[in-house]
Amino acid sequence: MNVKEFFKRNNLDEMQRQTLLKIESRGFWVLWVMLLAALIIESLLGFTAREMAAEWVIFMIGCVYSIASDVRAGIWDRRFKANTKTNALMSLVGGAAIFVWGLVKFAEFGLGLAVLLAAIMGACTFALTLAVFQICMKYYQKRHAELENPKEDDDENE
Structure with missing residues (x-):
């Protein structure tokens, strides 16, 4: 074999x-x-x-x-729809998680500095995650449309 x-x-x-x-x-x-x-x-x-x-x-x-x-493969998610509202909400969750992690990580520098650093990290995470989600969503929508409505080849019809 x-x-x-x-x-x-x-x-x-x-x-x-x-x-x-x-x-x-x-x-x-x-x-x-x-x-x-x-x-x-x-x-x-x-x-x-x-x-x-x-x-x-x-x-x-x-x-x-x-x-x-x-x-x-033209698959987004089992539960969530591919839209800006969902992307923003999930990005907010990611940003909040990084904010909390940053508070814990930078607590040794004092509350004021820890909050500032954590807020910057959380905001950057939110923005980057939202941008990546939006780019992936656009590509997903294009790919999903291609898979749902395949183009007919002219060579096959002749």
């Missing part, structure tokens, strides 16, 4: 494939949450960026792959 045949072979029925997909999906999200938790805990414990680099790179590769694959 050659390598190509090995990867084409599938011994699972439809129900087993669906179960396997659910298991793999849960596994991805468990790993994602655990890496995020590890990064947060390490940063609050004073680890340097150099010490956290491997986890951060793995986390970012997983995030970029997941987003790019979903958008390329």
